[in-house]
Amino acid sequence: MKIYVVKQGDSVDSIAESQGIPVETLVWANQIEYPYRLAVGQALYISDGETGEGRRPLFSSGYAYPFIDSGVLEDTLPYLSAINVFSYGFTEDGNLVLPMTDDAWMIERALQWGVRPVLTLTPLGEDGHFNNNLVSALVRSQENQQRLIWELGRTMQEKGYEGLDIDFEYVLAEDRVEYADFVRRATQVLNIFGYTVTVALAPKTSAQQRGLLYEGIDYRLLGEAAN
Template sequence: MMIVHVVTSGETLYSIASSYGADPARLAADNAVPASGALAVGQTLVIRFPRQVHAVQPGETLYSIAAAYGISLRQLWRRNWPLGGQEHLTPGQILVISYFEEKLGTAVLNGYAYPFIDQALLDAQLPYLTYLTPFTYGITAEGDLLPLADDQMLSAARQRGTRPVMHLSTLTEDGQFDTERAALVLTDDALQSRLVSQIIQTLRYRGYAGLDVDFEYLPGHLAAAYAVFLNRLRRMLSSLGLFLWTALAPKTSALQRGLLYEGHDYAAVGAASDAVLLMTYEWGYTYPPPCYRSPAAGASC
């Protein structure tokens, strides 16, 4: 059972916990309430009710506790958000083994992250992610694969049961998406074959579960070549038991103009991919931010 409570004026962490028969300390921990206990009117709190808990004994570890209850370390992390994906325990600490609640369904969650992400932040999120996609393997001026320092990310992901996905883009050494490098790969068959070979080698050597391709700023005349390239990748990956994703900028029409949209034929890309990720965050910097609109007057800023 899970309840979402909206804080009203005058309520405190203790009064809310008391009204639901919940532990205020766990309520605070599950909702990242600051040590001061400060709440804001309108803030939402998730209230969950443990079915079984465990008090940590001297010498116990997360591994030994998970094994004792027949659950995975990943499950133990996911049921104890305050652990932050870490292994440190203190005697007397209370861990949730299971909750009184039923799952609403299943979901597949993917997260992108740069290699310089704060390690504690990454560790805290990994138990809740199905996939982690380190950003990004680019392409050199010669059309070769530009490497990524992803060792630490891959190690952390595997330790927490999250499958890594390789990300391929046209990012250069200077950190910019480059149209010319995309054109180089999509129009030179010999060069493309060399790049594909390097991609397959990296996927297998580094143990990636699949490939996410993100070629942005493609001119319209490269749309068909891009779909052919994706088809080629998918056939090769499928033979290895790996999948192919493609990232697409959000479009409102197949005729939408602009370098961000013209090279992406939604139908062709969708047919060439196992799944497509719509980069809806593109709206955030392509268009002005949302602003107030009056329902009565219809005025907007």
């Protein structure tokens, strides 16, 4: 692949012609909507026509609620490697909280398309609201972690999930190490049964970045802990 930077006087037609690709390919690859306006300095993706042989595979995934429109899901699944079903929560005692809408149909559709259904775990309480106090209660208790991990494994087996995505936000700075330890324990246990564990990360620009979204997220520790 290569990147083309739009210059004064360029159009989708002139760029496509100069790069030797169909206009439709250029428009689709860059999601340029009609009437195909371009901005000077805009970066466009240009396929180089290589087959990708010898390269590492590319994986694509997305998050979706169980109440997603079925047509939207059907249109999207062919382009995904995995679909992260959002979201399971947990209580202060480490008991798993199921989504408010049944997710069985999403898992079935994903498997039909050869897409990996992934269970997403977030700190949602029984009331369906986000509660970052649940994170602290979980990572500071190995007993609660053990209970939650085994409930996750049982649920994933029963429902047909093929992986776990841990998506915790607003992790306190003082819980940074303990959070990574929880991810490591979950990975060690679930890998035994063939499940992969991923972790969603806030987009940090430095290890010292300040703010509630960032201080409890240690890229190195979490990268070592998850698959």
